[in-house]
Amino acid sequence: MTNVIEVSEVIAGYVPEVDILNGCNLSVGSGEFVGIIGPNGAGKSTLLKAVLGLVNIRSGTVRLNGEEITGKRPYELVARGVGYVPQTRNVFTTLSVKENLEMGCFIKPSLIEERLEYVVSLFSQLGGRLNQRAGSLSGGERQMVAMGRALMLNPTALLLDEPSAGLSPALQDEVFIQCRSINESGVAILMVEQNARRCLQVVGRGYVLDQGTNAYTGTGRELLADPKVIQLYLGTLSRSTGG
Secondary structure (H helix, E strand, O other), X not given: OOEEEEEEEEEEEOEOOEOOEEEEEEEEEOOOEEEEEOXXXXXXXXXXXXXXXXXXXXXXXXXXXXXXXXXXXXXXXXXXXXXXXXXXXXXXXXXXXXXXXXXXXXXXXXXXXXXXXXXXXXXXXXXXXXXXXXHHOOHHHHHHXXXXXXXXXXXXXXXXXXXOOOOOHHHHHHHHHHHHHHHHOOOEEEEEXXXXXXXXXXXXXEEEEEOOEEEEEEEHHHHHHOHHHXXXXXXXXXXXXXX
């Protein structure tokens, strides 16, 4: 399997001499759905931001489809087929739903009509709300808009930072079902998720991050059944709210 994303021995942080990531390794194969779980402060969101060039990488490498992209600007990676959905402030609240989605195609406006049709077919609830201001939507609907915008450029890889955060259990399930649909369409997904058990139930493979490095890795089922993972992480993570 060809790796769409490959992270090798990455050390990174936000301020000088304070490392959040301490030698992280990770890979996402073509068409894979990979999850990252771990306690608060483990570096999960930082790892996503390192892939996207939002964090200073002090050493190590990040590759996209075999080509090194370490330190590349986010807009360069978006143009190369990487979509990103941040955890918070992920919609333009004063713009309409349609305008939010169109913003996802600012690099290739010729794709707007085609991709808008695809996104609305995926998130049918948005179809009747295209002219509604995004700031007036529910949390679940905003998440759909944010994910839809990231899909407008037809990415090969999608980075999701805690897509279920702040949502009711029913809406969380809906978001995970939509993630699976996106993945089944051929998009590789790397997802950081606070709901550890649910994450491991839906992904193909998972990584447990702790103190900025890999603690465990395996298929979702293997990690769910691993006594050490259950004892050290799943009990705590079921009550955790971020990281």
